[in-house]
Amino acid sequence: MNTICRLKVVIILLWFVGANCQSAMVSIKGGTYTPLYGVDSLQVTITDFEMDVYPVTNADYLAFVSKRTKWRRSKVISLFADKSYLSKWVSDTIIGADQSLKAAATNVSWFAANDYCSSKGKRLPTIDEWEYVAMANETQPDARTIESYNEYILSWYEKPKTFNSEIGSTFMNYWKVYDLHGLVWEWTEDFNSVLVSGESRKDVDTDSDLFCGSAAINATDLMNYAAFMRYAIRGSLKAKYTMRNLGFRCVK
Numbered sequence: 001m002n003t004i005c006r007l008k009v010v011i012i013l014l015w016f017v018g019a020n021c022q023s024a025m026v027s028i029k030g031g032t033y034t035p036l037y038g039v040d041s042l043q044v045t046i047t048d049f050e051m052d053v054y055p056v057t058n059a060d061y062l063a064f065v066s067k068r069t070k071w072r073r074s075k076v077i078s079l080f081a082d083k084s085y086l087s088k089w090v091s092d093t094i095i096g097a098d099q100s101l102k103a104a105a106t107n108v109s110w111f112a113a114n115d116y117c118s119s120k121g122k123r124l125p126t127i128d129e130w131e132y133v134a135m136a137n138e139t140q141p142d143a144r145t146i147e148s149y150n151e152y153i154l155s156w157y158e159k160p161k162t163f164n165s166e167i168g169s170t171f172m173n174y175w176k177v178y179d180l181h182g183l184v185w186e187w188t189e190d191f192n193s194v195l196v197s198g199e200s201r202k203d204v205d206t207d208s209d210l211f212c213g214s215a216a217i218n219a220t221d222l223m224n225y226a227a228f229m230r231y232a233i234r235g236s237l238k239a240k241y242t243m244r245n246l247g248f249r250c251v252k
Helices: 003-022 058-067 110-119 127-134 147-157 204-211 213-218 222-235
Strands: 025-028 031-033 044-046 049-052
Touching (some): 031 127
Antiparallel strands (some): 031 044
């Protein structure tokens, strides 16, 4: 085998290993937690599930649109994605020069993200599943009362262009999941149910308070304010919307 052939084999192997690492999942042990602002009446039970270790990358999404051509930028219909869909890509199958294949895929609508996960035999996480895993720091499953942890989350909200960072550039949390804070916002399966009472949300008024001015003013606790920011973002979205700093990951 000549040198060029060997080099091609090495590149293919490296791509294969990298792709498998990026699509790796970890098991999340379920439990009961108190979401939002620590209201005791809102106890939510999470059953066991698996979550992607990393957000879906540009490389992952490029492979997806190569096969599912309806999600290419030139072919997606306006009902399922707004005008900013993949707007930083050069073409249907070429990402922007300032983008990394290992960075999180962004400017992707909920419809597209949902179909991506479905194509992998997975789904988007629910709000409660995402929040349950995201409340962990490096050593504790629930670090929300630790001031330094909440300061870290809030400091990320002020940093520009973190979406350009490659996956794995933030810490690995207690569940061995990366980048829930510090990289991009992430779609959830039920993002548009924030204001709707359901089995896990017993009090509509409590949820509605998230979007009142008084809620923002009273969210003096760092944990509460960070949660308020996330729920405010979710409440502003529609399924066709895309954002430069909004990505996703899958669960099953």
